[in-house]
Amino acid sequence: MLDRETIRSFMKVAKYSNFSKAAEVLHKTPAAISYRIKVLEDDMGTPLFTRTTRSVHLTPAGEHLLEQCQKWLDWIETMPKELKQIESGIERQVNIVINNLVYDQEAVSGLILLLNEKFPFTQINITQAVYMGVWDALLNQDYHFAIGVPGRDTIDNQVIMNYLGSINWSFVTSPDHPLTSKEGTLSESQLRQYPAINIEDTSQKINKRTGWLLRDQKEIKVPDLMTKVACHMNGSGIGFLPTKLCHDYIEQGALVERQVQWNRTPSPLSLGWRTDSKGHVTQWIIDLFEENHPTIQRFSKHLDYMTH
Structure with missing residues (x-):
């Protein structure tokens, strides 16, 4: 009903408001284009165009279908690359939680830019959390990676820790x-x-x-x-x-x-990631921190002791 040729025919008719012009661009006969659109309308059970002697115009249903068609074409064209990425072990989605103590807008936007360039078909979701909220996101909210997990030692075997530094x-x-x-x-x-x-x-x-x-x-x-x-x-x-x-x-x-009677002890912070969801993207982020990449250095600007 909605194969690629039908979608292209429908979109060209919508673009030119004319069967003959659409047929010329697609190297088809006007009758073939008209027939394909009629079959599409019959299958859909609703008219997609209003027709006059000189032109055709989209109905409200046709307008809605046109919006979806471009999405479908983009999806069809990118799907082979997405499937290749999945086959190579690259995650389709990575959820990252960042401790508010190290959250930095420039660092986050820079990380997103790097991830989008390196893994264009991976959905990246980033949120901010406070204190034990970072642990909660990792263990209970389907987050895969954390920047600034409180502590140096894991509280759950599902999470591996890599010490970043401490805040005084x-x-x-x-x-x-x-x-x-x-x-x-x-x-x-x-x-x-x-x-x-x-x-x-x-x-x-x-x-x-x-x-x-x-x-x-x-x-x-x-x-x-x-x-x-x-x-x-x-x-x-x-x-x-x-x-x-x-x-x-x-x-x-x-x-x-001011000096007080009881000072607050330093707060150690670590990277943390779930063992059951670690993949290429997660490892790549870990490597960025290991090499102290300039883009992520701002995450550590408030740390008084760092691993690098």
Whole structure:
């Protein structure tokens, strides 16, 4: 009913609004083109063209079919290459989750560009997650690869880890915050009076964790890292930020670093991938990190210790 020749005939008639012109372009007789379109309409059970003595025009059904025809032709033409890719072991789809602490728009767009050039028929899906949400995406949401998995050791045998580096944390306040004028190391009793700014863990099935929160302290949850930074700078609350991230803000006087009674320990981050879905694309991304490719270096800009 919809073989390639029928599709081409239909599209040419739609383009030129004329059977004779379509027949001329396709090196067919007008009668042959007209007959093919009539058979198509009969098979479809609906008219695709309205006909006058001088021209033909698409009906609403014909307009819809025309939109689909180009997609079908593109699919037919690319299918041999897609099948060859699948046969060679290249994944049809790769889902990547990235920890918000190392997420970088330029790095992500650069990675997408590289992947699209190297594996043009692989569907690439990338999302961002917070804390144990990265693990949740790998174990429960069909994600194949993760950049910035919390920890150095796997929590599940389905996932292999490759240590990237660690994030050091600095306790910072606004220059105008009441704590800024306090002398010496800040105690828990002093800190507890003010809200802690945290980014909510995005995990759905694994127990959520909190970055830093004292007993009986008010917590304010924000959606992303830069909102947290802004809340520290305007004095909405207190807490820890990645040392490298807040360095320039401290130098500019927008934030003040203070010593506290209990510092936050460094957070190790790793690459992680599922053993049951590793393929050519996944290995290629791992190799990019192993060779410290310029495109992915920005993922590590907040890490204080790196494997390279």
